[in-house]
Amino acid sequence: MIKTMAFSVIIQILIVLSVSIIMGEVFEQLKFPSIVGYLVAGLLIGPFSVNLIQNSSEMQTISALSLFFIIFLLGIEMKTESVVKHLKPGLKMMITSFIMPLILAVLLSMVLFGFGSKMDFILSLSISVPSISIISVLVMRYKLEKDPKGITVVSSVIITDILAFLLLGITYKSTLNAVLVIVYFIAFIVIFLGIDKILNSGKRNLRIHMERSIKILKSEHFSYAMIIVIGFLTGAISQIIGINYIIGIFFAGLIIHEGLIGRKLFGKIRRTLKRMNDGFFIPLFFGIAGIDVSSFYSLQRFLLPTVIIALSVIAFSMAVNYYFSGKVMKIKKKRWRVKMSAIINGRGAVGIAIATVALSTGVMTNEAYSIAILATILISITATAFLRNV
Numbered sequence: 001m002i003k004t005m006a007f008s009v010i011i012q013i014l015i016v017l018s019v020s021i022i023m024g025e026v027f028e029q030l031k032f033p034s035i036v037g038y039l040v041a042g043l044l045i046g047p048f049s050v051n052l053i054q055n056s057s058e059m060q061t062i063s064a065l066s067l068f069f070i071i072f073l074l075g076i077e078m079k080t081e082s083v084v085k086h087l088k089p090g091l092k093m094m095i096t097s098f099i100m101p102l103i104l105a106v107l108l109s110m111v112l113f114g115f116g117s118k119m120d121f122i123l124s125l126s127i128s129v130p131s132i133s134i135i136s137v138l139v140m141r142y143k144l145e146k147d148p149k150g151i152t153v154v155s156s157v158i159i160t161d162i163l164a165f166l167l168l169g170i171t172y173k174s175t176l177n178a179v180l181v182i183v184y185f186i187a188f189i190v191i192f193l194g195i196d197k198i199l200n201s202g203k204r205n206l207r208i209h210m211e212r213s214i215k216i217l218k219s220e221h222f223s224y225a226m227i228i229v230i231g232f233l234t235g236a237i238s239q240i241i242g243i244n245y246i247i248g249i250f251f252a253g254l255i256i257h258e259g260l261i262g263r264k265l266f267g268k269i270r271r272t273l274k275r276m277n278d279g280f281f282i283p284l285f286f287g288i289a290g291i292d293v294s295s296f297y298s299l300q301r302f303l304l305p306t307v308i309i310a311l312s313v314i315a316f317s318m319a320v321n322y323y324f325s326g327k328v329m330k331i332k333k334k335r336w337r338v339k340m341s342a343i344i345n346g347r348g349a350v351g352i353a354i355a356t357v358a359l360s361t362g363v364m365t366n367e368a369y370s371i372a373i374l375a376t377i378l379i380s381i382t383a384t385a386f387l388r389n390v
Contacts, residue, residue, distance in 0.1 A: 123355075
């Protein structure tokens with residue numbers, strides 16, 4: 001019985017992974033984000049279309065594990081000092097790239113869907129939040145990773161994503177618990193900044209001690225294991241104190257840097273995790289996310305409202321970001337203002353992660369989750385289409 005179940009899960013993973021990778025490559029060749037292709041793959045093989053694969057508890061476990069490595073690497077890819085340095089313009093950009101579109105999405109969701117205040121808010125949150133994974137790829141594609149404009153956008157999205165996960169964590173709690181979560185989160189941030197400052201402060205003795213410890217161990221696999229344990233432990237602690245575990249995992253990744261473990265080992269770990277994510281966890285996670293979407297026939301009455309809310313959010317966000325990119329980042333050329341406003345509208349990993357967590361905890365129905373997935377696909381395609389024409 002166990003062997004049969006294990007074989008069944010392996011076959012499902014094989015199908016999801018194969019179709020996702022193929023569709024991801026197709027969308028990449030068409031100059032669209034591969035993540036959109038992974039989601040479409042899930043739609044094609046899941047209940048939305050041919051119903052070849054259905055989600056199960058085993059697939060949900062694999063999805064949760066994949067999400068851990070995706071969010072963990074996002075943290076590792078970022079640097080605390082970059083966020084702090086560009087905090088002021090990043091906060092300004094957050095208003096136009098996230099807060100204003102979120103307000104619009106909430107109002108439209110209440111009118112078009114009426115799931116209830118909490119679910120409408122979480123649905124709007126998953127649709128409105130920019131995704132650091134998509135945006136960082138777009139920033140690198142246009143060689144803006146060292147440009148102040150690109151760094152400002154990335155810093156803004158990091159702040160936005162952290163805020164979005166925090167909002168998810170407090171949305172479905174009582175007022176007292178929500179206040180406690182905010183207090184715990186502030187304490188969590190203070191502790192994190194303290195630890196990060198110690199590790200990044202250039203204290204030579206600490207770094208020498210860490211390097212000696214690694215040399216004594218003489219095993220990279222121990223370092224890999226300890227880093228992953230740190231990620232799981234931090235995620236568990238954040239969940240226990242009421243903050244969503246996703247935030248803890250992200251901050252755990254943020255702590256891991258070359259000053260702590262050395263440039264050589266950091267580079268190896270980063271490259272290894274990136275290859276694992278790109279070749280396995282990312283296509284698998286988003287493929288499974290597409291499988292979670294309900295059947296086409298059960299969603300027919302939601303399709304037109306989904307198109308309306310998706311196009312409204314992207315149009316509004318593009319317009320306000322076009323205006324404020326000139327004000328905040330001092331961009332004068334219209335072509336570059338269009339490009340930056342399209343880049344900052346990249347949606348994907350974070351929104352889907354929020355929707356997935358909400359679905360797994362029972363605070364979002366399958367219909368609302370399905371709408372979030374379909375809207376994300378529409379927004380990502382629309383934003384990327386603008387980039388292809390500027």
